[in-house]
Amino acid sequence: MNEPLAERIRPKTLDDYISQQHLVGKNGALTQHIKRGVIPSLLFWGPPGIGKTTLANIIAKESQRPFYTLSAISSGVKDVRDIIAKAKQSGGLFTSKNPILFIDEIHRFSKSQQDSLLGAVEKGWVTLIGATTENPSFEVIPALLSRCQVYILNSFNKTDLEELLERALKTDAIISQKKVIIKETEALLRVSGGDARKLLNIFELVVNSEDEPITITNELVLQKIQKNTVLYDKTGEQHYDIVSAFIKSIRGSDPNGAIYWLARMIEGGEDAKFIARRLLILASEDIGNANPTALILANNTFQAVNTIGFPESRIILSQCAVYLASSPKSNASYEAIGKAQALVKETGDLSVPLHLRNAPTKLMKELDYGKNYKYAHNYENNFTIEEFLPKELANTKLYEPGNNTRENSIRDFLKRLWKNKYNY
Numbered sequence: 001m002n003e004p005l006a007e008r009i010r011p012k013t014l015d016d017y018i019s020q021q022h023l024v025g026k027n028g029a030l031t032q033h034i035k036r037g038v039i040p041s042l043l044f045w046g047p048p049g050i051g052k053t054t055l056a057n058i059i060a061k062e063s064q065r066p067f068y069t070l071s072a073i074s075s076g077v078k079d080v081r082d083i084i085a086k087a088k089q090s091g092g093l094f095t096s097k098n099p100i101l102f103i104d105e106i107h108r109f110s111k112s113q114q115d116s117l118l119g120a121v122e123k124g125w126v127t128l129i130g131a132t133t134e135n136p137s138f139e140v141i142p143a144l145l146s147r148c149q150v151y152i153l154n155s156f157n158k159t160d161l162e163e164l165l166e167r168a169l170k171t172d173a174i175i176s177q178k179k180v181i182i183k184e185t186e187a188l189l190r191v192s193g194g195d196a197r198k199l200l201n202i203f204e205l206v207v208n209s210e211d212e213p214i215t216i217t218n219e220l221v222l223q224k225i226q227k228n229t230v231l232y233d234k235t236g237e238q239h240y241d242i243v244s245a246f247i248k249s250i251r252g253s254d255p256n257g258a259i260y261w262l263a264r265m266i267e268g269g270e271d272a273k274f275i276a277r278r279l280l281i282l283a284s285e286d287i288g289n290a291n292p293t294a295l296i297l298a299n300n301t302f303q304a305v306n307t308i309g310f311p312e313s314r315i316i317l318s319q320c321a322v323y324l325a326s327s328p329k330s331n332a333s334y335e336a337i338g339k340a341q342a343l344v345k346e347t348g349d350l351s352v353p354l355h356l357r358n359a360p361t362k363l364m365k366e367l368d369y370g371k372n373y374k375y376a377h378n379y380e381n382n383f384t385i386e387e388f389l390p391k392e393l394a395n396t397k398l399y400e401p402g403n404n405t406r407e408n409s410i411r412d413f414l415k416r417l418w419k420n421k422y423n424y
Contacts, residue, residue, distance in 0.1 A: 004201060004204065005168060005174075005203065005204040006196070008173065009164075009172050009200070010057075011058065012058070012061070013061075014058055014062065017051065018196075019154065019160045020055070020153055020154065023055075023151055024055070029151065030059065030151070034059060034062050040148070041148040042127075042130070043129075043130045043131075043136050043150045043151070044130070044132070045133075045136055045150055046154065046155070047194065048195050049197040049198055049199075050195070051196065052131035053102070053104060053131060056100070059100065060100045063097075065098065066087065067099070067102065068083045068099060068101045069103075069104070070083060070102070070104070071105060072104060072108035072113070073108055075103075077113050080113060081116060083101055084117075084126060086099075087101060087125055087126045088125050098124055098127050100128075102129045102131070103117075104131050105133070106131060106132050107132040107133070107139035111141055114144050115143075117144060118147070128147075128148060130148070134271070134274075136150050138273065138277070156196055158185075158189060161185075161192065161194070162185055164199060165188070165199070165203060168200060168204075169182070178207060178212055178214065180213075180214045181213065181215045181216065183217050184217045184218045187218035187219075188221050205225065206220060209224055242261055242265060245257070245261045246278070246321075247278060247282055249261055249325065250279075251282070253329065254325060255321070257325075258321045258322065259318060259321060262275070262318060266314050272310055273306055275305075275317055276298075276301050276302040276306070276313075276320075279301060279302070279320050279321065279324060280295075280299060282298070283295040283324055285333075286329055286331055287324060287327050287330060288330045288331065288333040288334065289330060289333060289401075289407055289410060290328040290402055290404040290405075290407055294323065294324055294327050297320055297324075301320040304316050330401075330402030330404055332401055332402040332407060333399070335400070336398045336400070347390075350390035350392055350393065352390070353389075353390060354369060355370065355373040355374075356370075385418070395422065397422040401414070401424070
């Protein structure tokens with residue numbers, strides 16, 4: 001039998017499905033949809049090997065719908081139209097039993113390919129289920145995104161993965177006939193990086209390479225897979241380690257480290273837009289107002305990379321990484337919003353002071369909405385002392401400028417305006 005282990009023990013029902021209880025548990029959103037027999041168009045967002053395809057198959061089976069599948073890697077607009085034509089013939093229009101069209105890696109579809117789905121989804125010819133490892137907000141066109149519900153699938157935890165191994169031992173027609181003891185799981189779990197398919201493939205590789213009886217240990221696993229270990233796995237643990245090293249090099253103002261880890265990602269086949277997004281976040285989180293131009297350059301980098309692609313994008317990414325690494329650093333804005341969110345959670349929905357409220361109606365004016373508000377432009381230097389926080393939080397300082405040239409200038413400006421109110 002050539003079918004891989006991961007395929008042989010693929011769950012067939014929701015009861016057999018491991019993890020994602022927020023979706024498939026007793027009160028899970030998908031469980032409720034299936035019970036009611038009304039399945040909306042869906043986007044499953046999560047890392048590889050966590051059961052997105054399996055879940056789509058189960059939904060189709062348990063809701064008794066025709067099921068069509070495409071891979072965005074190998075399919076074009078013609079393939080989409082052919083499937084839609086078949087779906088229209090196999091299901092009634094505007095019924096709860098419309099065929100399901102599953103598109104794996106839908107983020108790889110171009111705008112025109114995604115556009116070709118709109119009519120079928122909107123008119124109810126198909127129920128779309130798309131699977132993506134990338135943020136749908138960036139990768140799916142707004143018109144299609146607005147017609148789908150997005151569900152996030154979480155990575156498997158240690159318990160989930162160990163349960164998968166036990167299932168393989170007990171239920172698989174081949175593995176269950178062998179004398180296998182799992183003594184240690186740390187290496188299996190670490191190398192798989194939370195990817196269930198990868199975990200089962202490695203487990204099967206180790207089992208098939210040993211004579212019985214077989215005792216699975218960390219040493220045995222590492223020994224067997226050493227030759228197959230890649231320097232950069234963009235879907236595994238090292239992906240996150242290298243991205244972390246890249247970000248920390250820039251945060252630590254070392255352009256040399258930044259360029260090295262950038263090269264590792266590029267040579268490993270990382271998505272250029274993923275790298276550009278990380279740079280965009282860092283420009284605000286770690287540089288902020290110490291050099292506001294950093295955010296502008298990072299945003300332009302993202303737009304340029306999105307337009308150009310590899311190999312030329314490596315030059316743009318390199319320029320941006322060097323610039324950000326060589327910029328003064330401040331996380332003051334990042335710290336400020338963190339403090340503000342914590343304060344909101346602690347104090348709840350405090351009332352907006354009357355003088356700050358909008359008063360578009362006569363009744364609101366009679367209730368003193370907007371009364372005594374001081375319009376800043378009516379005062380010298382376009383400023384006057386005013387309280388802009390709820391009275392319970394009066395004089396609370398959330399933003400503390402960083403110790404750098406630009407933010408020291410901001411500090412001096414705020415100190416001149418607010419005198420001792422906020423103690424800048």
